[in-house]
Amino acid sequence: MSLESKKLLDRTTQIRSDFPILDRKINGKRLAYLDNAASSQKPMQVISKINDLYSNYYANVHRGVHSLSMESTEAYESVREKVAKFINAGNINEIIFTKGTTDSINLFAQSWAKNNLKKGDRIVLSEIEHHANLVPWFMLRDEIGIELAFIPVLDDYTLDIEAAKKIINSNTRLVSISHISNSLGTIVPIKDIIDLAHHNNAIVLIDGAQSIPHQNMNVIDLDIDVLVFSAHKMLGPTGVGILWAKMDILKQCEPVIGGGDMISKVTFDGALWNDIPFRFEAGTPNIAGVIGFGEAIDYLNEINYIDLCNQSHVISEYTRNLLEEMEFVEILGPKDKLLRTSLFSFDIKNIHPHDVAQILDSEGVAVRAGHHCAQPTLNKFGFSSTVRASFYFYNNFEDANQLIESLQIVKKRFLQ
Amino acid sequence: MNDGMDELYRDIILDHYRNPRNSGSIEGDSVIIIEEFNPLCGDKIIVYLHSLSGELIDDIKFIGEGCSISQSSASIMTDLVIGKKIEHAKQIVQQFHTFITGGNIDEDDNSLGDIDAFKGVRKFPARIKCAGLAWNSLDKAIDSMKKLT
Structure with missing residues (x-):
């Protein structure tokens, strides 16, 4: 890891302490808030x-x-x-x-x-x-x-x-x-x-x-x-x-x-x-x-949000790459990473997005399941709903890994 | 795991989800067809109700798209009411709603069959709508049948 990105990661840790809600436990688990495209969390300052x-x-x-x-x-x-x-x-x-x-x-x-x-x-x-x-x-x-x-x-x-x-x-x-x-x-x-x-x-x-x-x-x-x-x-x-x-x-x-x-x-x-x-x-x-x-x-x-958002894009891409390796997951969105932002929709074969999101929630991971108020778009690609993970600058690699590990639990419950 | 997941995703629910009973459509002029949506997630259930006499449910089928809770609930619902008297089916719908919203029902009533499988859903308010979708369709189907007869 370059010194530059190490510094940015340390900065993320520091930034996270401004957001009281990120310390919350969800169902006894650490919160991984990945529903930022729906709404972001609020810092103490606000x-x-x-x-x-x-x-x-x-x-x-x-x-x-x-x-x-x-x-x-x-x-x-x-x-x-x-x-x-x-x-x-x-x-x-x-x-x-x-x-x-x-x-x-x-x-x-x-x-x-x-x-x-x-x-x-x-x-x-x-x-x-x-x-x-x-x-x-x-x-x-x-x-x-x-x-x-x-x-x-x-x-x-x-x-x-x-x-x-x-x-x-x-x-x-x-x-x-x-x-x-x-x-x-x-x-x-x-x-x-x-x-x-x-x-x-x-x-x-x-x-x-x-x-x-x-x-x-x-x-x-x-x-x-x-x-x-x-x-x-x-x-x-x-x-x-x-x-x-x-x-x-x-x-x-x-x-x-x-x-x-x-x-x-x-x-x-x-x-x-x-x-x-x-x-x-x-x-x-x-x-x-x-x-x-x-x-x-x-x-x-003050926090220079653009640099930090570039870092959260790296984390989003890291998560996306790990998801791509899971053969039971289908990811929507452009192949060219320059044409996509820090969010992606995905589908798990034979498991409905609602069920995926429910089990993720039991592991502390907050994602959106549904049509994201874009019903005609999803229908065009043959989906009535998807799971969506969306990142913001306070998300870290721990959030990403928690999502990946929790998806294995989803798979275990439904696909075995 | 003690997070309610075992209780929510009971084997019986997963079984009905994977192997839905009475899935498909029924054709014919006298078939009542009711479509219900959950606008929140796009889940969909179409219930086909056939009653020759207007007193007995001769046949009931469903086509649906959605989560394990909504689809298994449709399967369990059709299984429960097929061959029953319309009035009895109406009572079962009411008992299902009482049960799913936390009320008490007579658990020894055999005609309520697998309803008990949805006990775990009661802890998850967002999913009560999923579970109720097929039952709302049936309720509406019965009401519109009564209007016809």
Whole structure:
């Protein structure tokens, strides 16, 4: 082992102590938490930040002139700036707080697409989308008669870019696509797709739910038009997400939810909208969630999360290689390791994923079993569900080995 | 192992999972077909219920896709109710639900057969839905049959 990777491993050990839950015993066993693609665990720093807010400076935001309201408003609004820096957005007013990725996509569908597209306009999706990037568009299609087209996924689990060149045509107004598939682990070449879309004067929404927790995202360099992601997959609290879009696009959006905070003036005859982004954030927002998310971003920056995520990718690949040697396991996902992220789905012949996950749980290993909210994608490959192991930077080789050893126990119980 | 796994995956469950009884479909106009899904995991059970008189279950089969708990439960369910009176089958469904959610049933009742095998499932709330899938299908099949007659 190189000195460099030894140092990174020591760093992982140190980082793990920030996550109290990792010390928990599950069914008397050490916890190996490998369900990070569903949601990440939270460091003490984030937990304490929320505790600190409620203990010391909590009040509603954007309301009162009293000290508490000013302090909490300042803390809340400072997160907008942190998020903007994190994705290299040029304007902090382009950051809209939502409930999560799903909410962000729904908001964009209803506020931009519904008001700017007409019957016959095309929205291009792909065959590796999760339900959050499918169902809102089905609903809109049924509502206003737009046309949906899908970039196919090939047998090697990558997207058919050649087909995309035809599917993204001059009728296309929006391409909405995941950066990383949550069920296959495929990394999508978004730069190629963005170029294709822009060539046809279509805008591009990137669903970064699975990518942003692991890598640097620069919306300006990539020339992304709209970006959505969730706080809870990157150490933040649940119930917080981001919708970022270029200001020109946000100006074409109509508010979807009306109420307090999103208006500048209300009479009994009507209302005038507040400025962007506030017009999209009606009602009292998730104050504690947003402030906790700000702390998560600070933490990620402080620990230099990208180096650590590269290390967890090594551990994911190590686990995958060991799994490949097990003749009773079939792994989904691209063969080329440069095209896949730190998660993989697998199937054990003649044992249902639910049963696999149940026995793994009895050994302290937390994995996801099911369709991962990507039913059409799995069905395309002939599966109704799979087991998914997904890694984050606090996972170590012990987690990997625990999964491998526990799979032998699964085999013993079912296949002998 | 004392982690509930032996109790959950009893031999009888694994046996029904590997060698399902009454698996397949029944054709005919008077056959009631009910499909049930578990949206959480994509498990699926289709129950085919045939009753000529509307009083007796002449034949029952199932086609399914899913975990050992959902599939063995379908197998055990069909085994239990085949040839029984509709009203009796309805009672068995109710007793199964009582049992699986932790209630007491008459354990000496022979007509409840292998239901006892699912005792271990009661400790795993996430799996109770798996076990109940086939029984919900049967329940709905009986109800829709009653509507017809």
